[in-house]
Amino acid sequence: MEDAEIKAVIETLLFISGESLSVNRIKNVLEDVDLSKIKSLFWELQHEYEMRSSGLRIVEIAGGFQIATRPEFAGWIKKLKKVKQSSKLSRPSLETLAIIAYKQPIVKAEIEDIRGVDSTGVIKGLLDKHLLKIIGRKDVPGRPILYATTREFLQYFGLREISDLPTLKEFTELMEEDESITTSEAQSITAIES
Amino acid sequence: MSYQVRLEVFEGPLDLLLHLIKKDELNIYDIPISTITQQYFEYIDLMKELNLDIAGEYILMAATLTHIKSKMLLPQEEKVGEEEETEDPRAELVRRLLEYRKFKEAAEDLCEREDIWRDVFYPKHEVSSEFEEEEVMLDVGIFDLIDAFKEIIQRMPDKTSIDIIPEELTVRGRMSALIERLDVTGPEGLTLWALLEGDTTRRAIVVTFLALLELAKLHLIRLLQIEGDDTLRICRISSNDEAGEAEGGDADDKETD
Numbered sequence: 001m002e003d004a005e006i007k008a009v010i011e012t013l014l015f016i017s018g019e020s021l022s023v024n025r026i027k028n029v030l031e032d033v034d035l036s037k038i039k040s041l042f043w044e045l046q047h048e049y050e051m052r053s054s055g056l057r058i059v060e061i062a063g064g065f066q067i068a069t070r071p072e073f074a075g076w077i078k079k080l081k082k083v084k085q086s087s088k089l090s091r092p093s094l095e096t097l098a099i100i101a102y103k104q105p106i107v108k109a110e111i112e113d114i115r116g117v118d119s120t121g122v123i124k125g126l127l128d129k130h131l132l133k134i135i136g137r138k139d140v141p142g143r144p145i146l147y148a149t150t151r152e153f154l155q156y157f158g159l160r161e162i163s164d165l166p167t168l169k170e171f172t173e174l175m176e177e178d179e180s181i182t183t184s185e186a187q188s189i190t191a192i193e194s
Numbered sequence: 195m196s197y198q199v200r201l202e203v204f205e206g207p208l209d210l211l212l213h214l215i216k217k218d219e220l221n222i223y224d225i226p227i228s229t230i231t232q233q234y235f236e237y238i239d240l241m242k243e244l245n246l247d248i249a250g251e252y253i254l255m256a257a258t259l260t261h262i263k264s265k266m267l268l269p270q271e272e273k274v275g276e277e278e279e280t281e282d283p284r285a286e287l288v289r290r291l292l293e294y295r296k297f298k299e300a301a302e303d304l305c306e307r308e309d310i311w312r313d314v315f316y317p318k319h320e321v322s323s324e325f326e327e328e329e330v331m332l333d334v335g336i337f338d339l340i341d342a343f344k345e346i347i348q349r350m351p352d353k354t355s356i357d358i359i360p361e362e363l364t365v366r367g368r369m370s371a372l373i374e375r376l377d378v379t380g381p382e383g384l385t386l387w388a389l390l391e392g393d394t395t396r397r398a399i400v401v402t403f404l405a406l407l408e409l410a411k412l413h414l415i416r417l418l419q420i421e422g423d424d425t426l427r428i429c430r431i432s433s434n435d436e437a438g439e440a441e442g443g444d445a446d447d448k449e450t451d
Contacts, residue, residue: 018317097304165300
């Protein structure tokens, strides 16, 4: 098969799949094409969409690729048809998810230790939304349940994989920068005063 | 004269403390503990006045703050010759505040992502229903089942025969009997009528009904209704299916092809 044809097949599969497609799953369909080829054609396709300022784009999400609309065009979509959109997550939910995303697998007590408040209800809500899953029990007395984020979590936040999240160290560094700015400002003020 | 009170909603005591620190531009590494304790208590009082429920966590933090404050008031023991500094009583609180703040920032980052990605839409796949003619199965709620049973019980001949109830008629026993029957029938399952064959007494029907409810609750069976037909079908959910769904894995997809 010619590259152009393979690319067209990949595009077709992306269009019809309805969920993020991993390179391996494409490989299952296009048996004779090797993985690296598929991957590079994915990139090419993605680039082509960008180049012709398409209303669609190919995003790398939840461990694969998927055809998606652009967020800036959401208004038009909503004008065309009623879109069922779930309400935004609450602050406690986001906080809890953030902790789990960075510290998974994690037990409830550890989450509550960081948040300083009971988190039972929030965790249950997130389990119901399939943003969290139970992945087992920790081997300590009481065998508490271990929680982790799901594929839906990646999909919801537009992440390819969990390591796409900015590192916590980056947050700390950002904050320390703030801190050092205020200190140096303070110092310069003292300098002027003296 | 009326006061307008604007009380921000805090996620918990740590969030409230961070707010107080930020508001007064306090140095988190050198918190003036008596000021912050006083402000913290003012907030608690305000919450009380507004009749808000004050969670236990807030009270616990109030106690912690008071404890730290009292420790700070104690004169430092003079330890001659010892270089080691005694730990600042605030250290543990500062550590917790910093840790919490990190995740608060991470949550804000997630919130920004949510704003963008909830406006992204994907093509929907409806291939299976277009390519093959399949019966559209609707998942049935518990009330449909109750309605069906009401109908069955009403249709039963009103026999007043006194049954000698055999001991083995238990919900538990019926549950395993149903599962055994469904396991051999395969994925299309059985109709409710077929399942109830042999249940001639009101009691037997009720036991079957309870067993079905229990099995549905345990996610061992599924109740389905074919569109355009009001026959209820009962299918077995195999444990393999569940595992596959949870993973959404590739291996599972191959199997169903």
